[in-house]
Amino acid sequence: MWHRIRSLIVKEMLAVFRDPRSRFVLVVPPLIQMVIFSFAATQEVRNVRMVVFDQDGGIAARELIARFAGSRTFTSVRLLHGQGEIRDAIDSEDALLAMTIDPAFSRDLQAGRAPHLQLILDGRRANAAAVVLGYANTIISDFSRAAAAERLASTRRARQTSSAIVSRAWFNPNLSSVWNTVPALVGILTTLIGLLITALSVARERELGTFEQLLVSPLRPAEILIGKTVPALALGFTEGMLMATAGRLVFGLPMVGSMLLLALSILVFLLAIVGIGLVISSIAKTQQQAILGAFTFMVPGVLLSGFATPIENMPPWLAWVTCANPLRYFLVLSKGIFLEGMDLRIATMSLWPLLLIAAVTLGSAAWLFRHRME
């Protein structure tokens, strides 16, 4: 039996590696993707262009504008000369933020009245707009506080109330978004490879007609199943470890936990993924169906995994659905091992759901195999 399984495994590996394009596609794109998307996937907002319509022109107004110009977030602060120009700037996406300073701004500030200004943001880029508003508010409130302190200092003896905010971000001191993204990408790209190889394996043979040849061979259905699972596992595992290493070398990702635990997590995760791939594969009759089936799993899988959006933000019923998503558990494991130093005990809480999913899907695939083979 082992001899037969081994022959099948060798055949599968040959089928994948013999084609030079296939070899290329398995190695180069995942690495490129990882590099590009790690840098691209940032939730910070930088290089913002803004415009200002200063109707006042007084010293206070100019000082406020200077604070904006000096901040790292805003790379371009353009001065406008008319109200109508605001419309053009925002409409054409030339600026994300437009600030209009009231004509009485400086005078109001001097007199101790509340000075007015208006901020207009481009709601089409809603997420960036919300973040930029936060930054702008910080700049404005810093300015406001400094002005208040100055006014006090000029009227009586300086009596500064001082306080300082000391902020620390645990596990990721610089709040580097790359450190958040790379562990997630290791999972996503491993899913891509594992799913595609598995889903296509049976469907391709069916389409090309070579599946019938497998059926007339001495191989039993269970052996065919194992024979198709092992190459996908091996390839996916190698890819996963390769990307984890690249993450450490290229992005300087720390490895606070143990590499061994990471390897175990990738393996268990792949078992679940391969199981899903095999289920898709046994239902699909053509490669197109297999690819699209893999896709239909992948897109919700990635979107609902906690990668782009934390699971706490989702409505409760949707959060329940994510319990069936292997990628969700792997993300917890990956970030935990890379950044938090997760140990085996805590990791088990995420590992057992993966094993459960693997058991269910591999079992279903085995059943489907047996019943659809005829």
Next chain:
Amino acid sequence: MKGETAQTVAVLDPAKARLRRTLALLRKECIQILRDPSSLIIAGALPLLLLFLFSFGVSLDLNHVDIVVVIERPSPQASRFLESFEASRYFRVRIAHDRRDVESQLVAGRLQGVVVLGSDFAVQLGRREAAPVQVLVRGTDPNTAALVQNYVQGAWATWLTQETLAKGERATASAGVVNEPRFWFNPALDSRSALLPGSVAVIMTLIGTLLTALVIAREWERGTMEALLATPATRGEILFAKFVAYFALGMAAMALSVAVAHLVLGVPLRGSLWVLAVVSGVFLCYALGLGLLISTVTASQFVASQLALIAGFLPAFLLSGLIFETNSMPWPIRYLTYAFPPRYFVTDLQTLFLAGDVWRVLVPNTLVMALFAAVFLALTAWKTKGRLE
């Protein structure tokens, strides 16, 4: 020979023959699409799934972030500080008195932020020394962490201004700057209104590139390309028939997505429909061009699907400005995004849905997409092999 009938050889006018062949091929493509349920699923069910996911699953807003303010020794100053944490719809603020058990909750991920006012807070404040306020956040989710920091910073600034002014004799109210923010095109800053228009771009890439990438490769793999080439049909006619069939499918999917987004999910549509149709049509031409090129060059469905994902789908998803802001990316990646038409299409869609017919944005973007479309379609026509080797 007995019973010889005059054999009429129908010599058709070449143009008519061409038309007949093309129509026949078109019919074949349509039947092929209709016979495979997965094509219809990808044009009908998958767009709806994506719209649904973007609506409920992906939210870039923050809701229900739990933070705890630890006040180690109660004092009037500390209470005033707490007051400056106004009721916010994003944050749920609780109070605690011992930092140790709160910190373990932070590590476990049950809290997103901890603000600590040490036991000597009031004392240091009274002595006019710097009284530190400590904020602890979880760096594993930088987005939430940064937002928590900003929020606490804002509350602290408000409180500090109050304290500063309280020391003065003026009875006037806090003269903090009053600013009224307004969000054009999306007054409620509903992230759904920003996401759903752009997701139409992703949907069209799915159909235009992923589905089409398999089409020609499949014919080569199965050997039916050989049969096609043996017919009088030319390469151009074969390609044209495929193009038209999948163009129709893509536009149908777009119409469905726009209808659902606008009528069911409530996204405003302020631009005109025909402009939307034209812009989408141009993008679809590019997507189809890319898909057909991949298909014809790889001749293997496995490789084609991988390439379609890398060159078509993932850029549409990650590099188009839909989810991640392109201006925030490092400059090499930022310039890279200009090489991908989905970026222009997402901008056009957001403008068309939320702002209206803004020609200054629409015309240049659409022209760039048209250029890409022309290039890829030309490459496809050139690279399609008319012979078997």
